[in-house]
Structure formats: structure tokens, C-alpha cells
Amino acid sequence: MIIDTLHTQIFTLISTDVTGFNQGFYEHPKTITDEKLPAYAVYYLGHDNQISSGNTNKRTYDFAIDVIYDKENIDDTQTVTSDLVSKVIDSLESKTNYSLGGNAHYTLPTKCTRIEDYQIAGKHYLAYQIILPVIVNTQI
Numbered sequence: 001m002i003i004d005t006l007h008t009q010i011f012t013l014i015s016t017d018v019t020g021f022n023q024g025f026y027e028h029p030k031t032i033t034d035e036k037l038p039a040y041a042v043y044y045l046g047h048d049n050q051i052s053s054g055n056t057n058k059r060t061y062d063f064a065i066d067v068i069y070d071k072e073n074i075d076d077t078q079t080v081t082s083d084l085v086s087k088v089i090d091s092l093e094s095k096t097n098y099s100l101g102g103n104a105h106y107t108l109p110t111k112c113t114r115i116e117d118y119q120i121a122g123k124h125y126l127a128y129q130i131i132l133p134v135i136v137n138t139q140i
Contacts, residue, residue, distance in 0.1 A: 002061075002103070002136060002138075003044055003061060005103050006044075006061055006063065006100060006103055006104060006134055006136075007026070007042060007043070007044055007063065009100040009101050009103050010042050010063055010065070010092075010100065010132065010134075011024060011026060011042045013091060013092070013097060013100070014040060014042065014065065014088060014091065014092075017087075017091040017094075017097075018040075018084065018087045018088055018091055019087070020038065020080070020083065020084050020087065021038055021039060021040050021084065022036040022037060022038060022039060023036045023037075023039045023040075024039065024040050024041070024042070025039065025040070025041040025042070026041075026042060026043070027041065027043045028041055028043060028066070029041055029068075029120050030120070030121065031120065031121045032068070032120045032121070032123075032125075034070055034123075037068065037069050037070055037125075038067065038068060038069040038080055038081065038084055039068045039069075040065060040066060040067055040068065040084075040088070041064075041065070041066040041068065042063060042064070042065050042066075043063065043064050044061065044062075044063055044064075045062040045063065045064050045131070046061075046062055047059050047060060047061045047062065048060045048062075052137055055139060055140060056137050056138060056139055056140060057137070057138050057140055058135060058136075058137055058138075059135070059136050059137070059138050060108070060133050060134070060135055061104075061133070061134040061135075061136065062131055062132070062133055062134075063131070063132045063134060064129050064130070064131055064132075065088055065092070065129070065130040065131075065132060066115070066118070066127050066128070066129050066130075067081055067084045067085050067088060067127060067128045067129075067130070068118060068120075068125050068126075068127045069081050069084075069125060069126055069127070070125055070126070071124060071125060071126050077126050078126075081126060081127075081128055085112060085128045085130065088130055089110050089112065089130060092107065092110055092130070092132050093107075093109060093110060100134065103136075104134045104135060104136050105135050105136055105137050106135050107132060107133065107134050107135065108132075108133040108134075108135065110130050110131060110132050111130070111131040112128055112129065112130045112131070113128070113129050114126075114127075114128050115127040115128065115129055
């Protein structure tokens with residue numbers, strides 16, 4: 001339940017805080033409409049556990065936020081995606097969003113990598129993947 005709650009909170013945060021996207025996906029998209037680019041996708045990557053005490057685990061949930069755009073005009077693509085990546089990072093790392101609406105104890109700084117060959121339904125796109133680590137202390 002916590003994974004779905006965090007997933008929804010991150011998706012909603014991006015859709016309300018970041019202007020410039022034409023569509024969003026709750027998972028890696030299987031199809032995409034080029035006319036509705038740029039797009040983003042939010043999905044759960046996995047988690048890591050550390051024992052905090054005899055009664056709690058510190059769980060780090062990792063979520064991916066992919067910023068997707070076409071490769072038709074690479075100069076325009078680079079400008080648009082760089083701007084959107086900056087906006088997403090600013091939103092995710094904002095002090096007002098550090099607990100994701102009270103659903104997490106806190107978030108860690110993001111990490112980002114460029115994906116040169118992001119494939120959807122046989123077509124190739126340029127994308128950046130932003131990783132957001134979310135910390136939740138869980139009773140065991």
C-alpha cells in the first residue's frame with residue numbers, strides 16, 4: 001500500500017508542479033503519441049532495507065521519473081528536456097515536498113542519467129531518468 005501511495009503522490013506532484021508536459025504515465029509507456037510529447041513516466045524501481053532499531057527498518061524506496069522527447073531535432077530536444085529535467089528536480093527537491101505530503105519521512109537528493117535510446121513500440125526517443133530515493137521508517 002505504501003508503494004502505491006508514494007507512486008501516486010510523486011505522479012501527482014509532477015503533474016501539478018511542472019508545466020510543459022503533454023502527457024504522463026504511471027509506468028514505462030508501451031505506446032506514445034508523438035504529438036503529445038514531451039511526456040513523463042513515473043514508476044517504482046525497488047527498495048533497500050536497513051535495520052534502524054530492534055523495532056524499525058529504514059526503507060529506501062527508489063522511484064524513476066523518465067522525461068521523454070523525440071529525437072527529430074536534437075537541438076530543440078536537448079533544450080526542452082534539459083528545462084523539464086531542471087523543473088522536475090526542483091519540484092522533487094523542494095522543502096515543501098520533502099515528505100511527499102506526509103507519506104514519507106523524507107526524500108534524498110535525486111540522481112539523473114541520460115538515456116540515449118529510450119524505446120517505445122519500436123521507436124527511439126531521447127530521455128532522462130531521474131531517480132528519487134524516498135525514506136520511510138517501518139515498524140517490524
